[in-house]
Amino acid sequence: MGLTPRERVLMALNHQEADRIPIDFGAMRSTGISVNAYMRLREKLGIKDGQVKLYDLMQWLAEPELPILERLHGDVIQLHRYSPAFGLDIGAWREWTTPDGHEVLVPHGFDPVLMPDGSRVVMEGDTVIARMTKDGHWFDQEYHPLANATTYSDIDNHNFPTLSDEEYEFLCSEAKRLHDETDYAVLAAFGGNIFEAGHFDFGYQNFMTMLAGNPDLALYYMDKLADSVIAQLERWLPAVRDYVQIIQVGDDLGMQTGPQISPKMYREMIKPFHARIYKYIKENSDLFIFLHSCGSIYSLLPDLIEIGVDIINPVQYQAADMDPVGLKREFGQHLTFWGGGCDTQHILSHGTIEEIKQETERMVSILAPGGGFVFTQVHNILREVDPERVIALYDTAYLHGWYR
Numbered sequence: 001m002g003l004t005p006r007e008r009v010l011m012a013l014n015h016q017e018a019d020r021i022p023i024d025f026g027a028m029r030s031t032g033i034s035v036n037a038y039m040r041l042r043e044k045l046g047i048k049d050g051q052v053k054l055y056d057l058m059q060w061l062a063e064p065e066l067p068i069l070e071r072l073h074g075d076v077i078q079l080h081r082y083s084p085a086f087g088l089d090i091g092a093w094r095e096w097t098t099p100d101g102h103e104v105l106v107p108h109g110f111d112p113v114l115m116p117d118g119s120r121v122v123m124e125g126d127t128v129i130a131r132m133t134k135d136g137h138w139f140d141q142e143y144h145p146l147a148n149a150t151t152y153s154d155i156d157n158h159n160f161p162t163l164s165d166e167e168y169e170f171l172c173s174e175a176k177r178l179h180d181e182t183d184y185a186v187l188a189a190f191g192g193n194i195f196e197a198g199h200f201d202f203g204y205q206n207f208m209t210m211l212a213g214n215p216d217l218a219l220y221y222m223d224k225l226a227d228s229v230i231a232q233l234e235r236w237l238p239a240v241r242d243y244v245q246i247i248q249v250g251d252d253l254g255m256q257t258g259p260q261i262s263p264k265m266y267r268e269m270i271k272p273f274h275a276r277i278y279k280y281i282k283e284n285s286d287l288f289i290f291l292h293s294c295g296s297i298y299s300l301l302p303d304l305i306e307i308g309v310d311i312i313n314p315v316q317y318q319a320a321d322m323d324p325v326g327l328k329r330e331f332g333q334h335l336t337f338w339g340g341g342c343d344t345q346h347i348l349s350h351g352t353i354e355e356i357k358q359e360t361e362r363m364v365s366i367l368a369p370g371g372g373f374v375f376t377q378v379h380n381i382l383r384e385v386d387p388e389r390v391i392a393l394y395d396t397a398y399l400h401g402w403y404r
Contacts, residue, residue: 005184008075058085058139073394077185093105162232194274259299275308298320312337336374337372356392
């Protein structure tokens with residue numbers, strides 16, 4: 001009898017060669033697929049039954065359905081947060097038609113307002129918190145609650161994230177259901193962002209300026225934020241740790257050319273908070289820590305390994321210093337590379353089918369040996385990617401991903 005998907009993933013995370021490399025199709029918010037591309041894929045594969053959930057309202061991502069997950073050889077499913085975007089919970093769903101005419105399900109509280117200029121906005125009271133432009137592909141955040149904060153009392157009065165009773169009950173039941181009713185590996189979305197949260201709360205420029213020009217205020221904010229993250233974990237971990245295998249945290253530390261901040265600033269200002277959070281996870285569970293961090297983060301990988309990161313995603317190997325051969329050689333015994341299966345900026349979106357197959361085969365040959373690799377493309381599959389490309393990508397990974 002063959003391995004289950006869950007067993008296959010666990011072997012990879014323990015740096016063992018299973019029967020084949022595990023595959024992730026859409027089990028995380030940066031390994032997903034645009035709802036527009038997904039609907040065309042669904043049609044191509046002849047899937048007519050069921051209703052598609054537009055579950056990530058910010059990035060406009062579809063929840064993979066079981067028939068498509070099986071067709072594309074997927075091994076992983078996602079446990080969501082209860083209110084993953086714009087404070088809207090997923091306790092109930094309603095029918096909605098996308099601007100492109102697709103009939104989907106959306107969280108029951110999602111009701112964007114069509115503006116005179118053709119954009120759509122998400123409102124919180126009288127405040128616009130996010131906007132999709134007339135021809136946009138996703139929502140961009142417009143409201144930053146600490147944009148005008150300049151004092152410690154401004155931060156004291158900020159509403160830091162909490163884990164509600166409704167979310168606790170949702171997590172308890174949903175984590176057990178995913179574990180007991182499927183044999184997939186379960187990746188649990190958590191978040192716990194520190195660096196990115198500053199961008200969201202203050203605005204990107206404001207927070208980056210604060211890190212350099214008013215570090216005491218930035219550290220005060222991040223200290224309170226880390227306290228709130230650990231307070232969430234105190235309830236979140238007991239609800240899910242017996243049923244899931246992976247906890248996904250996030251903080252985009254890189255850009256195309258290098259880290260967003262110097263390694264020195266990371267070590268002095270961000271790393272201590274990451275270390276506190278990841279230590280709590282390790283001391284209170286046996287979950288693998290999955291860090292999503294885009295861009296060029298080569299110089300930070302030793303620090304991330306030191307503080308307990310087990311898995312790196314998306315492995316943006318076209319960014320500076322992110323040569324996959326070097327990454328595997330230097331860090332492959334410590335890190336699982338979750339992603340890096342095919343470049344999404346150029347090859348998947350603009351290459352030929354043959355180029356997609358060749359690049360996928362090449363990346364599998366580099367990252368698969370010795371385990372420590374879960375296949376997926378570098379980032380989300382965008383709306384313009386046609387279904388033939390998606391099928392070629394995943395079928396090639398499956399065909400060439402068997403260990404001999």
